[in-house]
Amino acid sequence: MSPVLAAVVLGLLGLIIGSFLAAVSVRLPRDEDIVLARSRCMGCDQILRPWELVPLFSWVVLRARCARCAAPISPRYPLIELAAAAIGVWTGLWAGLNGGSILMTAATAILGWQLLLIAIVDGENFWLPDVLTGPLAATGLIAAALSGWDQAVAHLIGAIVGFGGLWLVAWLYKRVRGRDGLGGGDPFLFAGAGAWVGWFGLPSVLLWASAAGLSLVFGLLVVRRSVSAMDKLPFGVFLAVGIWLTWLYGPLGL
Template identity: 35%
Template sequence: MIPDALMIVVATVLGLLIGSFSNVLIWRLPRHESVNFPPSHCPNCDHALAPLDLVPVLSWVALGGRCRYCRAPISPRYPVIELITGLAYGLLAWAFPYSQVGASLLGLGLLFTLLLVASVIDQGTYTIPDELTLPGAALGLLFGLVNARTGADATGLPVFAEALRGMLLGAGLLITIDLLGSWVLRRFRERSFPEYPLGYQQIAVSLLVGAWLGVGWGLGAGLLSAALNLLLKRTLRVPELLTLGGVLVSLALGSAGYGPGLILMVQGALAAAGAMSLVCGVYWWTRPDDDSEDYDPSAMGFGDVKLAAVIGAFLGWERLLVAVVVAVVAGALLGLLQRLIWRENRLKFGPYLALGALVALFWGEGLVRAYLGYLGL
């Protein structure tokens, strides 16, 4: 067994190396470049970098922040990302000792890397690449299996069933906020540009059916709606007054004691909408790029929905809720501060979600216990 103190050192060094690779992802993914080929090179003179040019942090310091070959300045973001990742990996190894969580520690490091890379890319391009979020959610499920084998579930990390539930509820919660918020932005008018063959309309169908019949029937109803679109070779409109309005009425009925009950209806609706939104995410990721400029106003980016699925898969649904609450509160407070200073909000929601996930990872279990204690539960 590797001593925990030694693992902190190993994790820190590993974090520095992964931080270097994170810089590659941050630069190449938004530009749709391969992360494997060509090898690392100077973006100014295109000269291939030697191994001595790639030592995390030290190479940048030794070269005075400039390319060895063309002397062009190198952004200080590179060593900063490496340092942050190294320190974070060391902190994770301290907070979650290897003797307790085993290989699950690697999963927590991977989660941090996904959050950091997604936040930096989102801040620069207003997008979060599918190459990060969709495989990231799948990896979260995989580490649910690892958590069960290593005993990491004793520290509050989810096993597979809890990871799956967290993934679906994470995506479902944010897509529901997006659906209802976008409906309000359109002043309750129907979408002008419904997607074909599946999209937000099918997610709304899943949301409504899932409230009454659960995640399986909700997902099936959304897929059936998409199948009808394919059969008719056109978009069969499903009025949002029926779907979204129906969800609000359904929840009101559930709170009055009708149907499966309010809690089960909320869980079923969110899980079904989350499942359908991930199906849409995979479809939009694999289909050819759509250069159409016709779109309806949206309350939230779809990348945030998939990032919430990643967080739910790695941390489970309870910590996911903590992450979302922290993200909303931090977004409101820091957004107000930014508007007072710069007259605009310069941070996108993705970084707030990442911040919320880190708070939930380190303190989420304690915050949940404190809240339940306050309620007397």
């Protein structure tokens, strides 16, 4: 499959996946059913009709308002759909240019969409639930096993090292500073990182994550002119960026 065709197919699929991810990112923090529950308007609580659920198209046609009560529809929904589509396009181009197999292309797209959901939930709620980080680690080990059992073992070691390493950092920080420096879900997300990129890719994940975090801090300094040491930052978002870039382009320096 050519890179352009792969990008188009995965981009369109990404719009559909993005619609689902947007719904999950709202329902999960509220402990609502994420599979069987029908989508409803946040204003009038009416069940949305099929034509009101078409990714991106419905939001544009409805002019960002409910067809029944005219309540505004948040732009977060089309933005998430576009982000998922962008991940699909990125995956298709990357796979096409690097000769990726169908299985690895699918695995890469799945990774990107998982990371997008994790980043959204953590960015909005400062929460990394096990129901998201657990499947991330599981799919990473499955993807590694597709390349051979030696890879599966290396990535299993990566998951263990990832969890243990970040858990130790969090424990030491709390012992020294007397307060939590990392959320309880961060070690589990880093375990997922190790499952996908192996123990040898973990330093690169941290470097990318640190670069993304510093970029945000510099951006806040430009806008707000001050950043307090007590300001909370969703580290899971930055780890997600690091995992994605390390998976696509390999450990830095190798």
